[in-house]
Amino acid sequence: MKYYVENFLIALQQVAKGNKRYFIWLAFLSVLIATGIIAYIGQVEKGLITTGMRDQVSWGFYISNFTFLVGVAAAAVLLVVPAYVYHFKPIKEIVLFGELLAITAITMCIMFIMVDLGQPLRVWHILPVIGGMNFPSSLLAWDVIVLNSYLILNALVASYVVCKFFTGKEYKMSVIGPLVMISIPLRSASIL
Missing domain, CATH: 1.20.120 (Four Helix Bundle (Hemerythrin (Met), subunit A))
Structure with a gap:
């Protein structure tokens, strides 16, 4: 398990490296994910009629x-x-x-x-x-x-x-x- 955690941390370090365009792309994807989560919360509150x-x-x-x-x-x-x-x-x-x-x-x-x-x-x-x-x-x-x-x-x-x-x-x-x-x-x- 220790080995998996170490490799996961190494992978996270690689993901955190990039230029300005890379981080803009990550921010755009994060906005899309947040929009989907907000829409799903609305569906849970109001029901399947929202779909x-x-x-x-x-x-x-x-x-x-x-x-x-x-x-x-x-x-x-x-x-x-x-x-x-x-x-x-x-x-x-x-x-x-x-x-x-x-x-x-x-x-x-x-x-x-x-x-x-x-x-x-x-x-x-x-x-x-x-x-x-x-x-x-x-x-x-x-x-x-x-x-x-x-x-x-x-x-x-x-x-x-x-x-x-x-x-x-x-x-x-x-x-x-x-x-x-x-x-x-x-x-x-x-x-x-």
Whole structure:
């Protein structure tokens, strides 16, 4: 754990370096994030009526973005299979970026599901043991299980590879191989 904390602090130091344009870009992104948080707080206070989901355009925009992000997350398999399974050297150099992109896309997909629920208090309804998920008949339940499993597997693989990269050592396929092989069907199932 100490090693993870040290590497996280090193990464934070790298993020804090940059020119004036870089910090302007970070400030712009922070304003966008703050705007989204304020809009979500308004949705929690006033209800789902603020989203305009009754309108076909608003609902279509939401669903199309969710579907696009699921596809982006699943597309990482195009990098993972040649890199980890077939040991194709040129792809190994960029496979970590694909994994991190998949983690980002899955996180945004899960946030879309959270916003679609309306209130954070409704989350317990879709938890596997506590709530009534209506699995496997509910597509939302399917998305919750598959996307969260896929996120956990991607996070484990990416964190292991990044830690090995920082130490200058080669990662062991015996460690990440089983996780990669499990994640490949999950990638396919996430687009269903």
